[in-house]
Amino acid sequence: MSISSDNKLQARQAILIGDYGEDAPYHPLDQVENHIRDLMPSGWELHISDDYDMLEMERLEAYDLCIVYTDAFNKKINPRHAAGIITYVVNGGGLLILHCGVSLQESRYELKQLMGAQYGGHEEYGALEMHIASPGHPIMKGIHSFVMEEEPYEFTLLPGAERTILMEYTMNGDTWPAAWCSYYGMGRTVYLMPGHHAASFDYPEYRTMIAQSICWVAGCDEEG
Numbered sequence: 669m670s671i672s673s674d675n676k677l678q679a680r681q682a683i684l685i686g687d688y689g690e691d692a693p694y695h696p697l698d699q700v701e702n703h704i705r706d707l708m709p710s711g712w713e714l715h716i717s718d719d720y721d722m723l724e725m726e727r728l729e730a731y732d733l734c735i736v737y738t739d740a741f742n743k744k745i746n747p748r749h750a751a752g753i754i755t756y757v758v759n760g761g762g763l764l765i766l767h768c769g770v771s772l773q774e775s776r777y778e779l780k781q782l783m784g785a786q787y788g789g790h791e792e793y794g795a796l797e798m799h800i801a802s803p804g805h806p807i808m809k810g811i812h813s814f815v816m817e818e819e820p821y822e823f824t825l826l827p828g829a830e831r832t833i834l835m836e837y838t839m840n841g842d843t844w845p846a847a848w849c850s851y852y853g854m855g856r857t858v859y860l861m862p863g864h865h866a867a868s869f870d871y872p873e874y875r876t877m878i879a880q881s882i883c884w885v886a887g888c889d890e891e892g
Protein backbone atom coordinates (compact mmCIF):
# COMPACT_ATOMS: atom_id res chain seq x y z
CA MET A 669 0.00 0.00 0.00
CA SER A 670 1.48 3.37 -0.91
CA ILE A 671 2.03 5.56 2.13
CA SER A 672 3.61 8.94 2.72
CA SER A 673 7.26 9.32 3.65
CA ASP A 674 6.18 10.48 7.12
CA ASN A 675 4.17 7.32 7.67
CA LYS A 676 7.09 5.16 6.59
CA LEU A 677 8.92 6.33 9.69
CA GLN A 678 6.13 4.97 11.86
CA ALA A 679 5.20 1.39 12.72
CA ARG A 680 3.53 -0.44 9.87
CA GLN A 681 -0.16 -1.02 10.43
CA ALA A 682 -2.21 -4.20 10.06
CA ILE A 683 -5.86 -4.90 10.79
CA LEU A 684 -7.37 -8.26 11.68
CA ILE A 685 -11.13 -8.54 11.04
CA GLY A 686 -13.33 -11.33 12.39
CA ASP A 687 -16.31 -12.12 14.58
CA TYR A 688 -17.01 -12.74 18.27
CA GLY A 689 -19.69 -14.50 20.32
CA GLU A 690 -22.98 -15.35 18.63
CA ASP A 691 -21.69 -13.84 15.36
CA ALA A 692 -19.03 -16.55 15.19
CA PRO A 693 -20.68 -19.92 15.90
CA TYR A 694 -17.78 -21.91 14.44
CA HIS A 695 -14.70 -19.68 14.32
CA PRO A 696 -14.62 -17.02 17.06
CA LEU A 697 -11.86 -14.49 16.61
CA ASP A 698 -10.85 -14.53 20.27
CA GLN A 699 -9.49 -18.09 19.94
CA VAL A 700 -6.86 -17.08 17.38
CA GLU A 701 -6.16 -13.35 17.72
CA ASN A 702 -3.29 -13.74 20.18
CA HIS A 703 -1.64 -16.34 17.95
CA ILE A 704 -1.77 -13.94 15.02
CA ARG A 705 -0.46 -11.09 17.15
CA ASP A 706 2.51 -13.25 18.17
CA LEU A 707 3.35 -13.86 14.51
CA MET A 708 3.43 -10.21 13.43
CA PRO A 709 6.87 -8.97 12.38
CA SER A 710 8.81 -6.66 14.63
CA GLY A 711 7.85 -3.04 14.12
CA TRP A 712 4.23 -3.74 13.21
CA GLU A 713 1.06 -2.74 15.05
CA LEU A 714 -1.94 -5.09 14.84
CA HIS A 715 -5.43 -3.65 15.24
CA ILE A 716 -8.37 -6.01 15.75
CA SER A 717 -12.00 -5.34 14.90
CA ASP A 718 -15.34 -7.12 14.42
CA ASP A 719 -16.74 -4.10 12.58
CA TYR A 720 -17.21 -4.99 8.91
CA ASP A 721 -17.32 -1.29 8.08
CA MET A 722 -13.54 -1.42 8.46
CA LEU A 723 -13.63 -3.10 5.03
CA GLU A 724 -14.66 0.17 3.41
CA MET A 725 -11.89 1.55 1.23
CA GLU A 726 -11.52 4.85 3.08
CA ARG A 727 -10.81 2.87 6.26
CA LEU A 728 -8.73 0.07 4.80
CA GLU A 729 -6.36 2.45 3.06
CA ALA A 730 -4.87 3.38 6.46
CA TYR A 731 -3.37 -0.14 6.74
CA ASP A 732 -0.47 -1.88 5.05
CA LEU A 733 -2.09 -5.28 5.57
CA CYS A 734 -5.59 -6.67 6.10
CA ILE A 735 -5.99 -10.13 7.68
CA VAL A 736 -9.44 -11.71 7.41
CA TYR A 737 -10.79 -14.41 9.76
CA THR A 738 -14.50 -13.73 9.32
CA ASP A 739 -17.20 -16.30 10.12
CA ALA A 740 -19.63 -14.88 7.57
CA PHE A 741 -21.07 -18.03 5.98
CA ASN A 742 -24.60 -16.98 6.98
CA LYS A 743 -24.21 -13.26 6.36
CA LYS A 744 -24.80 -11.13 3.28
CA ILE A 745 -21.76 -8.99 2.57
CA ASN A 746 -22.50 -5.36 1.78
CA PRO A 747 -21.44 -4.48 -1.81
CA ARG A 748 -19.64 -1.45 -0.35
CA HIS A 749 -17.47 -3.78 1.73
CA ALA A 750 -16.73 -6.04 -1.26
CA ALA A 751 -15.79 -3.03 -3.36
CA GLY A 752 -13.60 -1.75 -0.54
CA ILE A 753 -11.61 -4.99 -0.33
CA ILE A 754 -11.10 -5.20 -4.09
CA THR A 755 -10.13 -1.54 -4.46
CA TYR A 756 -7.75 -1.84 -1.52
CA VAL A 757 -5.90 -4.74 -3.12
CA VAL A 758 -5.92 -3.27 -6.63
CA ASN A 759 -4.36 -0.08 -5.24
CA GLY A 760 -1.52 -2.00 -3.60
CA GLY A 761 -2.87 -3.38 -0.33
CA GLY A 762 -1.99 -6.78 1.08
CA LEU A 763 -4.79 -9.24 1.88
CA LEU A 764 -4.21 -12.40 3.94
CA ILE A 765 -7.25 -14.67 4.23
CA LEU A 766 -7.15 -17.37 6.89
CA HIS A 767 -9.43 -20.44 6.84
CA CYS A 768 -12.98 -19.18 7.44
CA GLY A 769 -12.15 -15.75 6.00
CA VAL A 770 -13.14 -17.27 2.66
CA SER A 771 -16.72 -16.93 3.94
CA LEU A 772 -16.75 -13.35 2.62
CA GLN A 773 -17.21 -14.76 -0.87
CA GLU A 774 -20.42 -16.65 -0.05
CA SER A 775 -22.70 -13.80 -1.15
CA ARG A 776 -20.33 -11.87 -3.45
CA TYR A 777 -19.15 -13.42 -6.71
CA GLU A 778 -16.63 -10.63 -7.23
CA LEU A 779 -14.84 -11.80 -4.08
CA LYS A 780 -14.66 -15.33 -5.49
CA GLN A 781 -12.81 -13.83 -8.43
CA LEU A 782 -10.47 -11.91 -6.14
CA MET A 783 -9.72 -15.07 -4.16
CA GLY A 784 -9.32 -17.14 -7.33
CA ALA A 785 -11.31 -20.13 -6.08
CA GLN A 786 -14.81 -21.08 -5.04
CA TYR A 787 -15.47 -22.66 -1.66
CA GLY A 788 -17.41 -25.92 -1.90
CA GLY A 789 -17.87 -27.13 1.67
CA HIS A 790 -15.80 -29.46 3.82
CA GLU A 791 -15.52 -32.99 5.12
CA GLU A 792 -15.16 -33.96 8.78
CA TYR A 793 -12.24 -32.65 10.83
CA GLY A 794 -9.30 -35.05 10.73
CA ALA A 795 -5.63 -35.69 9.97
CA LEU A 796 -4.52 -34.22 6.63
CA GLU A 797 -1.30 -34.81 4.74
CA MET A 798 0.02 -31.41 3.68
CA HIS A 799 2.31 -31.42 0.64
CA ILE A 800 4.43 -28.47 -0.50
CA ALA A 801 3.58 -27.51 -4.08
CA SER A 802 5.96 -24.54 -4.51
CA PRO A 803 9.04 -25.13 -2.33
CA GLY A 804 10.91 -22.24 -3.94
CA HIS A 805 8.36 -19.59 -3.01
CA PRO A 806 9.32 -17.23 -0.13
CA ILE A 807 6.15 -18.17 1.78
CA MET A 808 7.24 -21.82 1.85
CA LYS A 809 10.89 -21.27 2.76
CA GLY A 810 12.12 -23.93 5.19
CA ILE A 811 8.77 -25.76 5.25
CA HIS A 812 8.49 -29.46 4.42
CA SER A 813 5.47 -31.73 4.06
CA PHE A 814 3.68 -32.40 7.36
CA VAL A 815 0.49 -33.85 8.84
CA MET A 816 -1.97 -31.75 10.81
CA GLU A 817 -5.44 -32.12 12.28
CA GLU A 818 -7.68 -29.70 10.41
CA GLU A 819 -11.10 -28.98 8.93
CA PRO A 820 -10.60 -29.76 5.22
CA TYR A 821 -12.12 -27.03 3.08
CA GLU A 822 -12.64 -28.00 -0.57
CA PHE A 823 -12.14 -25.52 -3.42
CA THR A 824 -12.67 -25.34 -7.14
CA LEU A 825 -9.99 -23.17 -8.71
CA LEU A 826 -11.52 -20.58 -11.04
CA PRO A 827 -10.33 -20.57 -14.66
CA GLY A 828 -8.44 -17.51 -15.80
CA ALA A 829 -7.29 -16.52 -12.29
CA GLU A 830 -3.53 -16.25 -11.97
CA ARG A 831 -2.26 -17.89 -8.80
CA THR A 832 0.58 -19.92 -7.36
CA ILE A 833 -0.46 -23.03 -5.46
CA LEU A 834 1.74 -23.18 -2.37
CA MET A 835 0.42 -26.26 -0.59
CA GLU A 836 -2.01 -29.12 -1.21
CA TYR A 837 -3.57 -31.77 0.97
CA THR A 838 -4.68 -35.31 0.25
CA MET A 839 -7.82 -36.90 1.63
CA ASN A 840 -9.51 -40.12 0.56
CA GLY A 841 -7.22 -40.33 -2.44
CA ASP A 842 -8.08 -36.83 -3.73
CA THR A 843 -5.81 -33.77 -3.80
CA TRP A 844 -7.09 -30.31 -2.89
CA PRO A 845 -5.45 -26.86 -2.79
CA ALA A 846 -4.60 -25.81 0.78
CA ALA A 847 -2.78 -22.50 0.21
CA TRP A 848 -2.16 -20.18 -2.70
CA CYS A 849 -1.07 -16.64 -3.47
CA SER A 850 -1.53 -14.17 -6.29
CA TYR A 851 -0.86 -10.68 -7.54
CA TYR A 852 -4.02 -8.65 -8.10
CA GLY A 853 -3.63 -5.21 -9.61
CA MET A 854 -0.83 -3.57 -7.63
CA GLY A 855 -1.53 -5.68 -4.53
CA ARG A 856 -1.09 -9.23 -3.32
CA THR A 857 -3.36 -11.84 -1.79
CA VAL A 858 -2.71 -15.07 0.12
CA TYR A 859 -5.18 -17.73 1.19
CA LEU A 860 -4.25 -20.32 3.84
CA MET A 861 -6.82 -23.09 4.35
CA PRO A 862 -5.80 -24.24 7.88
CA GLY A 863 -6.97 -22.33 10.95
CA HIS A 864 -10.14 -23.98 12.21
CA HIS A 865 -9.33 -23.28 15.86
CA ALA A 866 -6.50 -22.36 18.22
CA ALA A 867 -4.87 -25.81 17.97
CA SER A 868 -4.20 -25.18 14.26
CA PHE A 869 -1.84 -22.40 15.21
CA ASP A 870 0.30 -24.69 17.36
CA TYR A 871 1.86 -26.43 14.35
CA PRO A 872 5.31 -24.89 13.77
CA GLU A 873 5.05 -25.35 9.99
CA TYR A 874 1.79 -23.46 9.87
CA ARG A 875 3.06 -20.71 12.13
CA THR A 876 6.02 -20.25 9.80
CA MET A 877 3.68 -20.10 6.82
CA ILE A 878 1.60 -17.37 8.43
CA ALA A 879 4.63 -15.29 9.38
CA GLN A 880 6.13 -15.60 5.91
CA SER A 881 2.76 -14.93 4.27
CA ILE A 882 2.47 -11.67 6.22
CA CYS A 883 5.87 -10.55 4.95
CA TRP A 884 5.20 -11.55 1.35
CA VAL A 885 1.67 -10.21 1.04
CA ALA A 886 2.70 -6.88 2.62
CA GLY A 887 5.59 -6.56 0.15
CA CYS A 888 8.38 -6.69 2.70
CA ASP A 889 10.56 -8.32 0.04
CA GLU A 890 10.43 -5.06 -1.92
CA GLU A 891 11.78 -2.97 0.94
CA GLY A 892 15.34 -1.98 1.43
